[in-house]
């Protein structure tokens with residue numbers, strides 16, 4: 300079985316972060332492992348607290364993983380602070396990690412900072428140059444490129460400038476654009492658009508985490524980047540389109556929408572009354 304590792308924060312409500320990543324990796328047929336950067340106390344209405352791992356303990360998690368079950372792909376999400384970013388970059392270099400998908404998570408959908416202000420510099424200097432592909436949303440692409448993004452041409456310009464600067468492919472996600480869900484992949488000078496059907500579902504908590512984990516899973520399985528992105532978008536559209544509706548705020552998606560089997564149903568579905 301192919302293997303994938305997520306290096307990210309825990310979301311106690313299960314819709315984003317480590318929990319979304321693990322569900323996504325399992326649904327995409329790879330063995331999932333995790334190194335947790337921080338615990339968050341959050342639910343669908345917002346984040347109420349963060350407790351970071353120490354750099355030493357994060358390093359220990361990564362040593363345990365890389366010296367035993369080597370991941371075929373790695374995804375990074377909430378990396379939280381400069382000292383943790385330094386550990387992640389050092390370990391990825393030390394173990395020559397491959398297929399690295401960096402989701403440059405900065406602020407949650409609910410508006411809470413998940414990357415400290417002073418860590419943006421460390422993210423740029425240490426982690427981005429190690430990425431095989433970077434997956435910024437539009438606000439993140441604006442921070443990384445230093446340019447405002449108002450339309451598709453701006454997405455192309457920003458992705459190119461980020462990709463050239465950090466020597467990686469860049470998938471600029473269009474979920475924050477009002478009218479569509481089209482994402483732009485810049486790779487070695489070539490722009491490719493991935494057209495998405497915008498699904499009328501307000502429950503988009505964790506879409507970015509899910510997409511980047513699905514890309515990592517498909518890279519782990521041996522798909523090329525374009526196919527990995529296409530398959531990841533299809534998976535995400537299915538999870539959003541399943542129209543799960545949980546929690547009082549912006550709810551999670553149904554990550555396991557495509558699974559079927561004997562262990563899924565409860566007594567009602569099975570007609571055995573408990």
Ligand SMILES: Nc1ncnc2c1ncn2[C@@H]1O[C@H](COP(=O)(O)OP(=O)(O)OP(=O)(O)O)[C@@H](O)[C@H]1O
Pocket residue numbers: 315407408435436437472473474475479480481482495496497498499500503504505506507508510532535536539
């Ligand atoms: N309503 C929607 N219908 C279809 N696809 C969507 C929708 N919203 C977002 N997407 C897709 O979800 C993926 C993630 O994009 P988005 O821009 O929401 O990332 P993000 O902001 O990092 O996510 P997050 O909400 O986890 O922070 C992209 O492929 C985007 O096109």
Ligand SMILES: Cc1ncc(COP(=O)(O)O)c(N)n1
Pocket residue numbers: 307308309310315316317339376377404406407408409413503504505506507508
């Ligand atoms: C631990 C963790 N990682 C990432 C996100 C971003 O997801 P979203 O933007 O959907 O809130 C989050 N809320 N929590």
